[in-house]
Amino acid sequence: MANSCIKDSSSSDSDNEKTSEPSAADAVKAKIYRLFGREKAVHLILGGGKPADVFLWSNNKVSAATLGGATATWVLFELLDYRLLTVACHTLIVSLAITFLYSNATHFMNKSPPNIPVVSIPEDVAANIALSLRYQINRGFAAFALGRDLKKFLAVIAGLWVLSILGNCCNFLTLFYIAFVMLHTVPVLYEKYEDQVDAFAEKTQAEFKKHYAVVTAKT
Template sequence: MSETSVYNALGGGAVADTLLWRKCYSGVILLIGSTLMWVLFEKAGYNFLAFLTNASLLLAFILFFWAKSASLLNRPLPPIPDLDISEETVIAVADEARVWVNSALATLHEIAVDGNLKTLFSAMFGLWLISYIGSFFNFLTLIYIGVLLSLSVPFLYERFQSQVDEKLIVVHKNMSIVFKKVDLILQKISMSQKKQKKTE
């Protein structure tokens, strides 16, 4: 079995370098920044909107006085880039959002129109799992846990890929047997429902 590169699976580039700790500087910045934000908002009880407005106010104040002092002292102006979002970026984001929305609508169609029990139970299980996990944490803590997992799981998987893959193959075989049995039960239930509709 050929092992795929974790670096290529993550898309390569700066994101993969950060998640696999190949550029320790960016990984450390992400870890420290997310930890500070979590402590600030979760433990210190600081309000996100208040933080955003105060940070923007401070930034505007600094930039204003930098620009005024630069004109008086013949110094360069603040290095503010052109803050324009390109049309290509907007189209790419809209295309990605369209794929997700269409997938959700297709799932809804399978449940509501086609009466697909397998899709219904899959959606119910997924939503229940999200709700169950969400009952233990608030949204900010869940995001912070996601950041910690994204900085640790790819790194550890790359180190122990062959051992993890062996275990995952065994789990996949067992889960496919279970899912086949569940699928057969759901097919029998849907066939009995169709027979009942025909007899009525």
């Protein structure tokens, strides 16, 4: 009985040590400097759900297809100098021609005509899209209502200034494509090497504060 009690106590102690180890590791990990002072995971910062899964390559096929489609669109409109209205009309012409020829060919082949589904947008989907647009528009208007917050004011001014410089270098489609590619590469690379990136960012921030203190001391 005594030996069994000793074994039970030792096993319980070892279990307690095992359970305490992850908590200690989590506590140490929580104290690690994170880029821009973030506290959430990268998946949650990107909004969670399916868009975050696409940006973080949770499903390689879906992410690759999305990035490939964006690349094909950029090549089509930017390098081949197509126009959106031209592409839309050509696509509709080809689709209608194929449907018309196939529908008439079925009479000669003694086959039933193709069943073309009727596309309709449900009312609840349209309402949700409208509410989402309303929320995003209100957020955009709220961003301009900066009041006396100097940091937000300077951040918005700096962002608009950078966008104006980029606008002189490339058009909107190229800028949108660059941002789209960065969304598909930077987050997944950062999530993979976040400890190394955060450590480097911490050292850089410390050096910047050191040089800033020297400059302010001289002035």
